[in-house]
Amino acid sequence: MKYSLMAASIIFGLSGQAIAATYKLTELPTSDIGKMHYVTDVNESGDAIGRVTGLYNLPVDISYIDFQDSTITNYYDTYKRILEDREETITFTLDDIENGDALSTDSEAHNFMLGYLSSGTQSASAEFQKISSVAGLEFTGTSANEVDIFDIESPDYAGLTRSVSNAMTAVAADGTAVGWGSAPFKKITFTPEGESEAKTYFVRDWHARGIVISPGGKRVVLDPSFTEYGGYSIASDITLTDEGNYLVVGQASVGLSENSQTTITDNCDDKDEPEAVCIWRQGRGVYDLRAYQWTLDKDFNVIETKDLGIGLERKDDEDNPFYSSAYAINKAGIAVGRSRVRIDDSLKAYEEPGYYQDGQFFTLREHDDFYQTGYALDINDNNVIAGYVGRQNQGTLFEVNGFYYDMNDKTLVEIPSYFSGSDTYVRDINNAGYMVGEGETEKNVSNPRSEAFMYKIGDEKLTNINDLLPCKSDEFPYTVSEAIRITDDNTIYAVATKTVTKLDSFGNPDKDSDGNEASESVVVPVVLTKTGSTEISECVAPETETYERQSASLSWLSLIALPLVWLRRRRKR
Template sequence: MKYKLLAAAVFAAITPQVQGATPYVLEELGNLDYAKHAYVTDANEAGQAVGMAQGVFNIVIDIAELDFESSAMTTAYRNRERVFENRDEEITFTLDDIENGNINGDAQQFLQDFLREYYASSLYQKISGGRVSEFNIAVEYNDSTQERVIYDVEHPDYDGGLTRSVENILTSIAEDGVKAGWGSAPYTKIQFTEDGETESETHYIRDFTRRGFVMTNTGERVDLMPTEATYGGISGAYNIVQVSDGYLVVGETSVSIASDSQESLDESCDGEKVPVEVCHESYVTSGSRPLYNRHATMWRLDNALNVIETVDLGLGIVPDEDEQKRAWRSTALAVNENEIAVGYSVVRYRDGDSIRQYPVYYKDGDVVEFINEYDYLSGGRAVAINNSNIITGYASKNIENTARNKFFYHNVATGETIFPTDFFKSSSVVATDINDNGLIIGQGEVETSSSASRRQEAFIYDINKDTFTNLNDLLPCFANDGESSFPYVVAEAISISNDGTVYGTATKTVDKRDAQGNVVVDANGKVEQESVVVSVKLKYNAEGVAEKCPEKAQETYERQGASFGALGLLLLPLVAIRRRFFK
């Protein structure tokens, strides 16, 4: 567990969904009424939590900027018609309807899908973090769930509301409620005329793609500026810890620009075909040819959130002259009160010339690798550290000719790294947090199918007892009526307090709602159902006893857990996708 000082703040508990004599009692943290899914990203000892909402209803689309006669739009519409035909249904809207402002739930979903499909083009409005990722809202779970606006702004083109063109990420919360995270700048419209053309076109640009920040309880934001800020720079805050004289925040920042990438940018970004800002961002966000050297960083802040010191935690290699032409990366994901940070970095692979990425920790100016490169593949993360300097995370291993993640814990004092037994041999399992009592949580695959997206569930592991348990086995078999199956499947365990309280995400079945938030009914007028993701709190019950579920209830539970459909993409090991929000 990222170090959590004791505090007097009290978290107002939400009415429990289930009361029972099991080891854990599940409570929903509550979602915004204008979003479908809810996720938790961190919680403190006082019970305050932060997270995000996805599936936001009624995102405003700037219809005036869409060309309804373009091949892109008409092709997308024909493809959507075929989707309806395959369901033996007639499409419920036309492009003329949309252009005239008559937009129903199906049309709203069509527009959102269209804009996500063309996310990479600067000619289209932005409402997501990428082609396949939904727009998200940063939320704080307190007396009630509330949205926290980070970098977004209100604009008349969106009915005077927020542009919804930014990424909003709260990654961590300190014991007094001060939060850390990162976000992107809102997109703005500019007119650009391509070289040789006479008519201008609208393009969408932004000032930066990722900037770290800390935020007070009242929503006041303090930016953590990147060391190298040319073309916007990059910084991210992934964990905050309260200490006696202020706060420690760890993450990453751009520290310099790779010469090869700079040379390529200078040659390509001439402003003839697209705005130079658009070209610059293509280099900033490039995964194949990164622009920036990004280093793990620790910021020291005083109690007023003034940045006192910015510490470069280093890189796991010392690049030679040729290697200095390329960009390299290290990142810190968590820190404890002893100022030991953990994360990942590039390192020398088996002491040769090759460079790979492995979990590391940062201590006293050193970048320390501790995973055996001969047993484990490149990749993995060290994600959390407790006050006894026990690190947890995961590394990748070749099992049955497939790369699988396996969780570990590492003792800094002894140098020992342990990979406990988990769900089964070929299950990919990742850890997400550890508390001061040696309890590790995370999630792993619970089915042995050959599918690329196996169903996953949350676990808890006790270092002292060497016991590994599916958290769902510590919850009731039945709902409150004593007959229906328990309505939740806990897919992720994200944060664990010293008293054993676990925060995570679960799935449950609810009335289906469309992109405008309307309840969906079938041709017979029956309300349709769907699985959604909800943020949950699992309160530890020391007197509880695990129930042995009857075979019938267990079968129902398995079917429910396997019926996520498209939601399965949201429930992959999210420590790599969403939880710490690094790319």
Template sequence: MRYTLLAASIGLCFSGQLFAATYQLTELPSFSASTDSTVVDANESGDVVGRATGLFNLKIDTTYIDFNDDNLKADYNNFKEAQEKIDDPIEFTLDDIENNNATATDVDAHDFMRAYLNQRSGNAEFQKLNSSAGLIYSTTTADEKVIFDVERAYTNNELSRSVVTYINGVASDGSMVGWGSAPYSKRTDFVKNDESEPTVFFERAFSSRGVFISPGGEVIELPPAFVGEYGGFSVANHVERLDDGTYLVVGQSSIDVAIDGQQRFDDLCKGENEPVNVCVWELQNGSIYYNRHAYQWKLDANFNIIEGESKLLGLGIEREENEERVHLGTALAVNQSGYAVGHSQTRKDGNFISRQRAGYYKDDKFTQIIEHNEGYEASRSLDINNNNIVIGYRFNELSTFQQVKGYYYNIDSKTVTEMESFSNGSGMYPRDINDAGYIVGQAEVEDIGDSPRREAFIYNTANAELLNLNDLIPCKRDDFTYRVGDAVKITEDNRIYAVATKTVKRRDSLGNVTKNSAGEDEFESVSVPVLLTPINGEPEQCPAEEAETYERSSASFGMLGFLALPLLMLRRRRK
């Protein structure tokens, strides 16, 4: 999708000019067949990619289900009792599901079977469902980009909806990268040992394969360094189009089967009570099967992979003699100079650290940039600009992410700067940085029990000023119910692509608008993609009841504070 804005629409630019920073919010198209739509990345020209979640009307295959199974009957009775307790009794029976296609017409039956299958997502004898899709935005629509999914007979010749699809990055010319899993096929010919009748299994060829998508829409697979017999593993996270017309793609690739993974395969995968590739799938679900390292693919201007320049990027750890554990590293972004950032396992004082640490890859070497004292501490590097400034966050990885702190790191000066959040102890998650040094992301603004509310921010590395983007958009009103929860991309002219919530009519899992007991439409909050465009003007003075009540520790939000934010000079576009 291209949202091209004239320079005049973002203000007059000259060195030192100040302005009252406000943003115009434009909602981008949403995917009509899902609850939520989000933006993941965008380029300077306005090509935007994203993701849909909560797909409606997933097709459920019941032909192989044993409706006399005691577990199924118990689940049905529990569901029925739970609905009766809230005065919302169900109207379907198990016989309706088996013989009357109730999952296609009765939303309660559909919800029940989806929950039943989700509880058995680790069991290959049951259909696999995924309610998400990768999106490419046009000016008027959000269109699904199918990578590996196919139509299956068991879903009435519609897409299997059994795959995971991510489109993670878009280059300056509209080329894109991402990854997807293989679709599940329904196998009906496998007979277990000591049984006479076949058992149905759902199996797939691989768990993850990176892809490059040309501006014309052609999907080019990015093979892993090691494929093996069961598909290998590759993920593409970011693409950079270089000045010579070639492309750098970074991500992660399998390099071999881990020693302990091979031992478990030898012990368990004998093809006696399940197909061998199903056993491998179970091993991959239970633990990491492959050693997976940061990887780079290089493509020429005609989208051909250049084998000699597609390579492993390095690792923060060397394998010791007789060491059997899995080793992991990944790259999440790369700049024009070929610096890739990500994270890797490391050692400290000779001791293996399972938590991965932030760093950058260059010249086949991983350099750690965040120092840690304890083994439970971890960090991530998420993005890098063309001035070699890296952004990311650090955290203590105990039961959950705790004490999450944002940072930026200058590769040239080897200095780390910790970013102050909205209050002491509130988490901060930087997402993107432009060449001017403006960072956007998400930060916690107030505690609501165990789930602190997170809102989008913009941070200026020149003066450490942190602003909540919700303070720079119009106040909430009946026809403007947006709350910007995450900012994922900032362009060189300071446009921000973000994810907001707004109130809409609630739809059930079949896509129908729901009603309450009085027959009135119900409403819910959903995620939508938005574009924030800087404009000249005064920030609105919201009513007291809508003003934020948390204390901002890192910026003054009086008029002088707003006037102190300079309008960005129009700079060279980041490729």
């Protein structure tokens, strides 16, 4: 399945023309437990992992909820007004949920409760159930199977707690996978000091742990070096070396800064609330976090761990935590990621992409802009690094450009974009120098649109992967929005969108009061394989797609922003 030189020159030399069926799109299997499916990594043999979001039938525990409390009654009133704004009638009351069976029979009521629990106040409070709508997946030839990392059976309802984060992140050449997950929440009662009435709290033992899962199912938890107050570790990538060892990189807690220790000592005293609640509220940012590496032998024993370093040294008067991260590693043991760095002895710490060698972090460019930042996400076995750089202000990334950096000549080169100002993200690079990712095709609109690209080092422009596929039609409804992985034979793994019948939170067709079904756009994982064709044809530009809601139920995720939705509607009147 290698490119011929002629085919490569045709594919990457065309401008403004569509290439018909140069690639064939095949959907990977999907599960029936959730709505949106993604592929996150694949090895050269086609062993693939991913995730599913928008899980159906999420469990809701109402045993501890006071249905007369103003937070839920006000939320209900707002929800009801939004439906009335759409000339619809609410199908349930709070009493139907508390004392009836609405939660198990009415998807609108189920949606409502998921939205309530996930809204700002409840989500930030340990006095409410924690729900996570994501699960890990492994793909076979015919199915997508859930990978449960750290969840447990709930003592309060049937099935898993569904309170954990799950991320399958990378797969080695032999099918060994890595990922990370959070500890499950458990419901406890606690009586604050000076009070006589116990309160319900939801607590967990630690923030996150990395994990290695062998092809035979053996699991190895990757503990951080610092585990006090739970600790934190994640695994981002794995490489199988020629010697048969596994190199795993990610991030791990290595200690607490002085300010973090003071915060915990002063506030997490197990008096006003459980200590675990206070630690959870601090988040992972309470720790000093470092790019970290675990080495495992062929029998999956951890034989070495090491802190990969950070791009600065803490000054005597600096008391806050610092961090570095590793996202990928190649067979030579060179890891890439990002780190805090210091410029000209400044007190300000910046974030830059770079690589780790011999316990040090090396940046890829000069830092000459206050807002400058970036991510080094991949490195091939020829020591070419790929990622993206941009500018960041108050957590928002803008002016994003993909790049590659050849460690042999130590030069960072920004790649082309679809148009000037198009944010461009590189996700992967193969050993032949082909890169994939996504770039904006529409900007300055309410919902910016991105499409997947392929780029070969040295080319003058990106190739929109959708131009290499059949023309969009009823028979071919796909738009490839993001390319995740490109193998050495240029097989591409990606995610695509298509329009399907809308399903409710129970996984059933979503219908309005008149029985009409709605449509929605979903994400599916796909593999793109070359057909050998180099025929050129023009695709007629499709009419702008519009997705009319057709009066079906509100998504529970959209309910998180209910107050904002209501304010926007009020302003339009």
